[in-house]
Amino acid sequence: MNRTLSILMATTFLVLSGGVWAAPAEDDTVPGELHVNTNSEYVKAEVNGEPWDSVEYANRGKRMLIKGIDRGPATISFRLIPSDDTLAPISLEVPSKDFKRKVRKRVLYYIAKRKVKFKAGAAPAPETAPEEKPGEEKPPKVVPTQDPDDL
DSSP states (O other): OHHHHHHHHHHHHHHHHHHHHTOOOOTTTSOEEEEEEOSSSSOEEEETTEEOOOEEEETTTTEEEEEEEOOOSSEEEEEEEOSSTTBOOEEEEEEGGGOEEEEETTEEEEEEEEEOOOOBOOOOOOOOOOOOOTTOOOOOOOOOOOOTTTO
């Protein structure tokens, strides 16, 4: 009887302590992730006006995973800058309520997803040569010559 009671208490302790170990982190402390599908490869990101380095790429650089985002503000602004100079940058506003809770392998994530299609940007202006004014005359070029008499 005494042995059965001790085994029962030990298993109860293990079950209850296992629940404490698996307790998820508080929702406010878990950072968010933004998954962006783009039509350009290897896009650079700015979060709230600051360059962001915590970025991963998938699908040959066309899927961008921006990680470690603070979900505290009501809206978070993103600026995506394509590596192709012919495409224009895009600004996104993502409300913090768009981050949905996901649990994968006992790890808690908050993920928001977006699809972005970059539009063609303004073509860079071609460099023009300085124009000459018609009223100005250029002085003639003096080309030195070697005369045997000058030596």
